Amino acid sequence: MSVFSHPEFDGHERVAFHFDATSGLRAIIAVHSTRLGCGLGGCRMFPYASDADALTDVLRLSRGMSYKAALAGLPQGGGKSVILGDPRRDKTPELIRAMGRFVDSLGGRYVVAEDSGTSVPDIRLMAEHTRHVGGLADAASIAAGRSGDPSPATARGTYIGILSALRFQRGSDALRGLKVAIQGVGNVGYRLARHLHEAGATLWVTDLHAPAVERAVADFGATAVAMDEIHALDVDVFAPCALGAVLNARTIPQIRARIVAGAANNQLATPADGQRLLDHGLLYAPDYVINAGGIIDIFYEGPGYDEAVVHAHLARIGSTLTTIFERSAAERRPTGVIADAMAEAIFRR
Ligand code: NAD
Numbered sequence: 001m002s003v004f005s006h007p008e009f010d011g012h013e014r015v016a017f018h019f020d021a022t023s024g025l026r027a028i029i030a031v032h033s034t035r036l037g038c039g040l041g042g043c044r045m046f047p048y049a050s051d052a053d054a055l056t057d058v059l060r061l062s063r064g065m066s067y068k069a070a071l072a073g074l075p076q077g078g079g080k081s082v083i084l085g086d087p088r089r090d091k092t093p094e095l096i097r098a099m100g101r102f103v104d105s106l107g108g109r110y111v112v113a114e115d116s117g118t119s120v121p122d123i124r125l126m127a128e129h130t131r132h133v134g135g136l137a138d139a140a141s142i143a144a145g146r147s148g149d150p151s152p153a154t155a156r157g158t159y160i161g162i163l164s165a166l167r168f169q170r171g172s173d174a175l176r177g178l179k180v181a182i183q184g185v186g187n188v189g190y191r192l193a194r195h196l197h198e199a200g201a202t203l204w205v206t207d208l209h210a211p212a213v214e215r216a217v218a219d220f221g222a223t224a225v226a227m228d229e230i231h232a233l234d235v236d237v238f239a240p241c242a243l244g245a246v247l248n249a250r251t252i253p254q255i256r257a258r259i260v261a262g263a264a265n266n267q268l269a270t271p272a273d274g275q276r277l278l279d280h281g282l283l284y285a286p287d288y289v290i291n292a293g294g295i296i297d298i299f300y301e302g303p304g305y306d307e308a309v310v311h312a313h314l315a316r317i318g319s320t321l322t323t324i325f326e327r328s329a330a331e332r333r334p335t336g337v338i339a340d341a342m343a344e345a346i347f348r349r
Contacts (some may be wrong), residue, residue: 020098030062034080039079041065042115047086070346072292079110087117100126105224135298150294155191157293164318168325176200179235185240206230245269261285274334286339
């Protein structure tokens with residue numbers, strides 16, 4: 001298993017491996033860049049098939065966080081961690097505490113937050129051993145009804161991004177009478193549906209989980225559709241809010257919406273799919289730009305949290321996307337390529 005010559009290495013500042021014999025913790029922390037600030041990123045726990053798979057995942061994700069933080073206008077770098085194991089079977093308080101000590105050993109170069117396989121209670125447990133944690137609401141915020149869940153901010157940011165795409169393409173962001181198809185109505189997708197419904201859009205939804213669909217149908221009058229049909233509906237906007245790699249050689253030619261803008265991470269199956277979207281005349285809001293609401297919210301989390309400040313920052317997602325759309329049209333290059341170049345200009349300067 002190579003590290004320095006790994007295809008995803010990309011000049012990572014630090015890659016740390018840790019084994020804790022008492023708890024059985026096997027974990028990797030990757031810090032891609034701290035030029036703009038500490039490397040913030042979630043801790044993913046997953047039963048990787050091999051150590052090599054875990055390394056590839058953590059390097060890819062950590063690098064992605066540098067791009068995301070840069071274009072979100074945050075004074076932060078990119079980092080990520082992975083715990084090798086099945087969260088349902090292998091997670092113990094001792095293992096999570098050991099992860100907290102591992103995070104602490106990097107002295108603040110890496111700040112941990114929740115990701116798939118870890119939860120807010122896990123991060124709280126880590127916080128007993130390190131102060132380098134993000135995404136935890138303080139006691140006053142919790143008393144005021146905040147949970148520390150970044151999904152509402154992610155949904156709001158995604159909604160702002162959809163408005164920006166509409167303005168760019170149609171000259172108006174009026175949603176009344178427009179049709180939007182949402183793939184996945186979980187934490188983010190459901191809240192996005194609420195924003196769109198309140199603005200007058202008509203919704204089509206799908207989800208793996210039937211009760212999630214039923215809730216969107218009941219609350220927003222959405223129309224339920226089969227999972228393999230959602231991307232191909234005759235709508236104005238397709239919003240992927242479930243899983244990755246949904247934009248690929250098979251699906252892109254079937255998409256009838258002119259705008260693809262949703263919260264899911266890693267929507268492009270391959271880099272070539274960015275060009276494919278452009279060739280099909282689809283306006284694609286790069287995933288890590290439009291779904292940055294969560295990381296923005298986490299940045300402001302803690303004492304003195306001010307929702308108005310967070311909302312003002314979320315509004316910048318719209319202006320960043322407008323710049324990306326304009327440059328993409330002028331240079332005839334995919335929006336994702338433009339976004340990457342803009343991010344690199346920020347964190348590599
Ligand atoms: P979630 O698990 O709450 O919701 C995802 C939903 O998608 C679930 O209801 C699930 O049943 C459904 N789903 C899974 N596979 C599906 C399929 N093949 N077809 C249709 N539906 C399917 O997750 P979430 O927090 O809402 O996040 C949604 C996406 O946004 C993920 O890709 C996540 O990585 C990304 N994202 C989330 C945040 C956040 O703040 N939660 C921030 C940035 C990015």
